[in-house]
Every structure is written in C-alpha cells, then in structure tokens.
Amino acid sequence: MAYYRPPGPAPDPLLVRDLTRLQDEMRTRVRQEPLAQEPQLIAGCDSSFPTPETILSVVVLLRFPSLEVVEKVYNVGPVPVPYIPGLLSFREAPNVLLAYEKLRQKPDVIMVDGHGIAHPRRMGIAAHLGVLLDMPTFGVAKQKLTGTFQEPGMLKGSISPLTDARSGELLGEVIRSKDKINPLFVSPGHRCTQATATRLTLACLRGYKLPEPTRLADHWAEEFKKELR
DNA sequence: GCGACAG
DNA sequence: ATCTTGTCGC
Numbered sequence: 001m002a003y004y005r006p007p008g009p010a011p012d013p014l015l016v017r018d019l020t021r022l023q024d025e026m027r028t029r030v031r032q033e034p035l036a037q038e039p040q041l042i043a044g045c046d047s048s049f050p051t052p053e054t055i056l057s058v059v060v061l062l063r064f065p066s067l068e069v070v071e072k073v074y075n076v077g078p079v080p081v082p083y084i085p086g087l088l089s090f091r092e093a094p095n096v097l098l099a100y101e102k103l104r105q106k107p108d109v110i111m112v113d114g115h116g117i118a119h120p121r122r123m124g125i126a127a128h129l130g131v132l133l134d135m136p137t138f139g140v141a142k143q144k145l146t147g148t149f150q151e152p153g154m155l156k157g158s159i160s161p162l163t164d165a166r167s168g169e170l171l172g173e174v175i176r177s178k179d180k181i182n183p184l185f186v187s188p189g190h191r192c193t194q195a196t197a198t199r200l201t202l203a204c205l206r207g208y209k210l211p212e213p214t215r216l217a218d219h220w221a222e223e224f225k226k227e228l229r
Numbered sequence: 230g231c232g233a234c235a236g
Numbered sequence: 237a238t239c240t241t242g243t244c245g246c
Contacts, residue, residue, distance in 0.1 A: 046236090084234095085234040086235085088236055114236065118235085120234090125235075142236090
C-alpha cells in the first residue's frame with residue numbers, strides 16, 4: 001500500500017485557499033433526504049487520464065434494478081487543476097458534467113467514484129456533483145480519505161460505520177462487497193441518505209468488488225483511453 | 230510535533 | 237490517477 005509518499009511539488013496555497021472557500025459555500029447547499037421514488041435509472045461516473053494534462057470522464061446509464069446498460073457517454077478535456085487531497089472535485093467534476101450533459105435520458109440517482117460527505121469538509125466529489133446538478137448522488141470510494149472504522153467482517157455484505165473520531169458523526173459505511181476483498185467506502189452525496197446509498201450499492205453488486213455503475217464507468221474510461229492512442 | 234491524505 | 241511483470245490464492 002501507500003505507506004510512504006515521497007514529497008511532491010507543494011500545491012499553490014492561494015489556490016487551496018480559494019477552492020476551499022468555494023467548497024465551504026457549496027457545503028451549505030447539501031441536503032440529505034430520502035429518494036422521491038424508487039429509481040428506474042441509475043448512473044455511474046468515473047474519470048481516467050490519457051495524459052497528465054488530459055481528463056476523460058465517462059457516465060453510464062443503467063436501468064434499475066436490472067442493471068442493463070441504457071447509455072454510455074464520455075467527454076475529453078483539459079485538466080484544470082492539480083490533484084490536491086480534499087479538492088479532487090475541482091479537478092474532475094467540470095469534465096464529468098460535460099459528459100453528463102450528453103446523456104439523452106437523465107438518471108434518478110448517480111453513483112460517483114469517490115466520496116460523498118465522507119470528506120474533511122463534508123464535500124467530496126459526489127456531494128459536489130449533486131449540488132451542481134441538484135440531483136441525488138452518493139459516493140463509492142476504494143480508499144478512505146478521512147474518518148475511523150473497524151474492519152468489517154470478511155464476508156460479502158458485512159458493514160461497519162465510518163465515523164469522525166472527534167464528533168462521533170457518521171460519515172459513511174465501510175462495506176465488504178466481495179468475500180475477503182478490501183471494503184468500499186459508501187457515503188451520501190446530495191439529496192440522498194446513508195440507508196439509500198448503502199442499499200443501492202448492495203443492489204448493484206454482481207460478483208465484483210465494484211458495483212456495476214462505477215465498475216462499468218471505470219472499465220470504459222480505461223477502454224476509451226486506449227482508443228485515443 | 231507527527232501522521233494522514235478520494236482519484 | 238499513472239508507470240509496470242510476475243505471482244500468490246481462491
């Protein structure tokens with residue numbers, strides 16, 4: 001794993017200050033509520049980087065709960081800002097939005113590759129996209145960003161809470177999506193509850209570590225990248 | 230002061 | 237995220 005990380009170029013402190021302020025403004029707009037109705041369509045999104053300065057975002061649309069693919073769209077654009085832990089959304093969300101606009105039909109809920117409120121300022125990319133689209137969203141991440149948790153049971157379906165060590169606040173749930181495979185970090189984004197995020201994640205599992213929406217978006221983000229060269 | 234740090 | 241071969245385990 002990433003036990004030691006060599007020191008990279010220090011991020012511009014002014015950029016960090018500005019983006020953090022924008023994030024705090026957006027945070028006040030985040031709502032948590034149950035879905036208006038059982039979803040008929042669910043979207044999944046993810047990005048890859050064909051070159052260090054190019055980002056390729058994919059959005060897939062699946063029927064729910066059958067999970068049959070209805071649409072897959074993508075957009076290629078320039079990378080606006082460097083990666084800074086906690087500010088990932090400013091690097092990827094703009095391009096994800098451009099891909100999302102290409103969908104002919106819109107989903108009822110969006111599963112995002114990354115965290116929802118399981119973020120230092122409760123504004124992970126899933127919450128960020130949800131606010132900008134005013135759509136129900138939740139995040140499914142492969143690695144923890146913040147919070148404390150106890151290792152969930154080793155079998156598929158086991159769940160343990162991800163909490164803020166200081167406040168005790170529930171940030172998300174750590175879910176074992178496949179026997180003996182590293183768990184997923186699921187948290188609500190915007191207009192979604194933890195119960196809904198967890199339920200939909202489990203309902204989208206098909207034998208792989210990642211739930212279908214995210215897994216397919218991840219897969220095509222990699223495929224389209226190859227086609228570009 | 231030390232460690233942690235989505236993709 | 238990305239760069240990369242073989243290899244261990246179910």
